[in-house]
Amino acid sequence: MSEAAIQTYTRADEAFDCLQTAIVKGDLVPGEKIGEVELCSRFNLTRGPLREALGRLESRGLLVRRPHAGVKVVSVSAEELMELYRIRETMEGLAARQAAERMTDDEIADLQATLDSHEKMIEQAQGQAYYQAEGDYDFHHRIATGSRNTKLAQMLLGDLYYMVRMYRYRLSTSSGRPHMALEEHRRIAEAIAQRDGELAEFLMKRHINAARKNIETKIHNGTLSI
Amino acid sequence: MSEAAIQTYTRADEAFDCLQTAIVKGDLVPGEKIGEVELCSRFNLTRGPLREALGRLESRGLLVRRPHAGVKVVSVSAEELMELYRIRETMEGLAARQAAERMTDDEIADLQATLDSHEKMIEQAQGQAYYQAEGDYDFHHRIATGSRNTKLAQMLLGDLYYMVRMYRYRLSTSSGRPHMALEEHRRIAEAIAQRDGELAEFLMKRHINAARKNIETKIHNGTLSI
DNA sequence: AGTCTATAGATTGTTGACAATATGATCACT
DNA sequence: AGTGATCATATTGTCAACAATCTATAGACT
Numbered sequence: 001m002s003e004a005a006i007q008t009y010t011r012a013d014e015a016f017d018c019l020q021t022a023i024v025k026g027d028l029v030p031g032e033k034i035g036e037v038e039l040c041s042r043f044n045l046t047r048g049p050l051r052e053a054l055g056r057l058e059s060r061g062l063l064v065r066r067p068h069a070g071v072k073v074v075s076v077s078a079e080e081l082m083e084l085y086r087i088r089e090t091m092e093g094l095a096a097r098q099a100a101e102r103m104t105d106d107e108i109a110d111l112q113a114t115l116d117s118h119e120k121m122i123e124q125a126q127g128q129a130y131y132q133a134e135g136d137y138d139f140h141h142r143i144a145t146g147s148r149n150t151k152l153a154q155m156l157l158g159d160l161y162y163m164v165r166m167y168r169y170r171l172s173t174s175s176g177r178p179h180m181a182l183e184e185h186r187r188i189a190e191a192i193a194q195r196d197g198e199l200a201e202f203l204m205k206r207h208i209n210a211a212r213k214n215i216e217t218k219i220h221n222g223t224l225s226i
Numbered sequence: 227m228s229e230a231a232i233q234t235y236t237r238a239d240e241a242f243d244c245l246q247t248a249i250v251k252g253d254l255v256p257g258e259k260i261g262e263v264e265l266c267s268r269f270n271l272t273r274g275p276l277r278e279a280l281g282r283l284e285s286r287g288l289l290v291r292r293p294h295a296g297v298k299v300v301s302v303s304a305e306e307l308m309e310l311y312r313i314r315e316t317m318e319g320l321a322a323r324q325a326a327e328r329m330t331d332d333e334i335a336d337l338q339a340t341l342d343s344h345e346k347m348i349e350q351a352q353g354q355a356y357y358q359a360e361g362d363y364d365f366h367h368r369i370a371t372g373s374r375n376t377k378l379a380q381m382l383l384g385d386l387y388y389m390v391r392m393y394r395y396r397l398s399t400s401s402g403r404p405h406m407a408l409e410e411h412r413r414i415a416e417a418i419a420q421r422d423g424e425l426a427e428f429l430m431k432r433h434i435n436a437a438r439k440n441i442e443t444k445i446h447n448g449t450l451s452i
Numbered sequence: 453a454g455t456c457t458a459t460a461g462a463t464t465g466t467t468g469a470c471a472a473t474a475t476g477a478t479c480a481c482t
Numbered sequence: 483a484g485t486g487a488t489c490a491t492a493t494t495g496t497c498a499a500c501a502a503t504c505t506a507t508a509g510a511c512t
Contacts, residue, residue: 008293008503010465012281035493048274048466051495055238055278056285061380067234068473068494083375086324090316098312149309151389154287155381163377234473236495261463274496277465294464294503 011045015053018043023062023073024166030075060159062166078219078226081167085212088160089205092140095156096188096204099146100197108193111142115185122178133168137161139185143192143204167226177214184210237271241279244269249288249299250392256301286385288392304445304452307393311438314386315431318366321382322414322430325372326423334419337368341411348404359394363387365411369418369430393452403440410436 019039022028040050054071057063065071076084103111118135144156184207191200219226245265248254262273262280269276280297283289291297302310329337344361370382410433417426445452 008465010293012465037493046467047494048468052278052281055281059282059285059384061377066474067236069475070493080376084377086320086375087317087378087381090320091313094312094316149312150306151287151310151386152313155313155385158285159381159385160377234495238495263463272497273464274498292504295505296463 011049012052015043015045015049016056018045019053019057020062020162023057024162026166028073030073033070033072035070060162062162076163076167076226081226082212082216084160084163085208085215088156088164089208089212091152091156091160092143092208093201093205095144095147095149095152096192097197097201098149098152099143100192100195100200102148103146103192107142107146108189111139111146112189112193114138114142115182115189118182118185122182136181136185137165143188146192181207181211237275238278241269241271241275242282244271245279245283246288246388249283250388252392254299256299259296259298261296286388288388302389302393302452307452308438308442310386310389311434311441314382314390315434315438317378317382317386318369318434319427319431321370321373321375321378322418323423323427324375324378325369326418326421326426328374329372329418333368333372334415337365337372338415338419340364340368341408341415344408344411348408362407362411363391369414372418407433407437 019028022043028034036047036050036054039045040047043050054063054065058065058071061074063071063073114135118139121135140161141157144153147153184203188200188203188207191203245254248269254260262276265271266273266276280289280291284291284297287300289297289299340361344365347361366387367383370379373379410429414426414429414433417429
């Protein structure tokens with residue numbers, strides 16, 4: 001094993017993961033004030049590691065803390081969610097371009113194989129958006145790491161995705177346009193396979209822009225509420 | 227005062243600031259392993275707040291921590307520094323575009339006034355790059371906040387700038403092209419004043435790209451070593 | 453002689469108690 | 483009666499001792 005899994009899993013890491021998934025899954029409601037002792041009893045933790053985890057989460061912008069007053073999950077407005085997508089658009093565009101230049105042939109083959117399995121999933125689980133959401137996450141994850149840009153991957157995977165996923169869960173349905181998204185993924189992968197960075201960037205930006213517009217119209221329709 | 231300063235400044239915040247500036251200024255050498263107790267005695271802190279600060283710094287990617295083994299300042303290779311600039315290029319391009327669309331007239335006037343004072347500073351302090359570096363930081367800071375994109379500003383100001391500044395200090399000289407940089411700033415400000423987002427984005431990307439190339443050639447020359 | 457194992461030391465992770473601060477309710481005053 | 487200040491409570495921030503883990507040194511074995 002070259003890259004071993006985390007050898008020692010510290011309590012603080014545990015706390016961090018627990019809280020993060022709780023926030024993403026919506027178990028911790030945005031805006032609601034939550035006490036430290038309550039969190040401790042809820043996740044079987046002690047306050048030390050918990051506070052360390054809270055610090056990390058705050059630094060990542062998932063929750064906001066006021067000294068001596070308490071901590072609450074950050075609540076994102078519709079506008080801010082749209083801003084998040086605009087950031088993703090530019091950053092993932094860059095990631096796609098660099099991925100086209102730097103992914104190994106094996107990685108690209110894997111990427112395309114992944115898309116095949118996504119297609120099967122979509123066909124099997126008609127209308128069940130969950131697989132699509134996971135698949136989408138998987139696809140973007142691979143490209144982010146494929147960019148070989150450590151900091152970029154860190155920002156994308158560590159910061160942005162969790163915020164986006166947080167709202168994916170809430171407006172659970174996900175896009176509802178699985179076939180179209182898959183098709184867009186295919187084209188991006190194709191551009192990467194042809195080592196056409198410029199095209200990959202363009203297609204990725206358009207892909208995320210389309211997702212943003214899709215959500216935006218749903219919000220305006222009233223189909224979706226944040 | 228609408229946005230009051232931090233009412234209560236906790237020890238953890240103090241620790242965070244101390245460590246961050248120490249890292250940026252180079253008092254804490256990258257790669258070197260540092261013990262918690264040593265840091266405590268050095269900054270007159272106790273281990274509790276220190277550890278919380280360490281967690282935040284780690285989450286921001288300024289240092290890396292291995293459980294039970296210790297913590298060391300992250301060391302960035304020349305390639306990674308270039309990657310950082312590529313990220314800045316796209317993100318600040320976006321910031322400039324949104325700033326052109328959203329900054330108030332007052333803010334734009336302030337921005338241009340800032341450039342005037344920068345010009346005077348450069349003339350007065352011939353060759354002293356410090357003012358230029360600070361001025362540059364100031365300019366980009368204003369545009370980041372002017373974008374009205376909370377998350378974008380947070381990522382730029384909270385994550386990227388500190389890493390870049392860290393190396394600015396080390397290769398202290400800064401660009402050594404103050405007049406040219408100022409001229410580029412002027413053009414960007416002008417584009418923003420004319421509410422031409424597309425142009426502002428283009429000019430900003432070119433500006434950062436030029437800065438990147440400047441450093442890159444210096445590294446190849448051997449003028450600069452990381 | 454080289455390599456592997458085991459132990460000692462030091463360092464980090466964790467815990468529970470203590471101090472400082474914000475919130476909410478009570479009471480006096482206008 | 484409504485508003486302001488004061489105080490009690492509960493919660494957060496901080497501290498110092500304890501437990502768990504890693505690293506380095508020394509020894510035994512192949």
